[in-house]
Ligand SMILES: Nc1nc2c(ncn2[C@@H]2O[C@H](COP(=O)(O)OP(=O)(O)O)[C@@H](O)[C@H]2O)c(=O)[nH]1
């Protein structure tokens with residue numbers, strides 16, 4: 257059996273969560289090296305979770321899941337948020353993507369509490385760090401990355417792997 261035949265249930269499910277426009281889809285594309293998810297500066301571009309089974313060095317056989325923003329609004333928006341939250345039940349490792357210039361807001365903090373309640377290990381990825389004057393060092397579960405400028409993408413993957 258080749259690695260690509262690994263059944264979905266045996267693969268680690270790595271899900272990317274966060275507010276709209278923080279760069280979740282961009283980061284998914286950077287981490288996977290593929291154009292899996294549509295990227296734009298329009299709020300609510302990702303309307304449904306996007307899943308892809310793949311091999312990623314140095315992690316191995318995984319399923320990568322991109323999700324809609326957890327601050328989406330309106331009737332459809334609320335349905336998208338529910339779709340995103342439903343992904344929690346199949347998540348082994350969560351990546352909370354945050355805009356590095358804005359930092360964690362209340363919605364992000366509530367989500368980290370949700371991860372903790374559900375015993376889901378998580379990493380906070382401060383994206384768009386290319387827009388900061390100086391890139392802060394990574395800590396045990398926080399890292400500054402840039403999906404656009406390919407900064408600390410490999411390091412993020414190493415953190416997921418550990
Ligand atoms: N400067 C900068 N812009 C980024 C970065 N990552 C994403 N963006 C931009 O942020 C906007 C939203 O990106 P997207 O991936 O669609 O965000 P999502 O809504 O969280 O999935 C797009 O205009 C991206 O080009 C980054 O690392 N640096």
Ligand SMILES: [Mg+2]
Pocket residue numbers: 280281282293294295301302323324
């Ligand atoms: Mg998106």
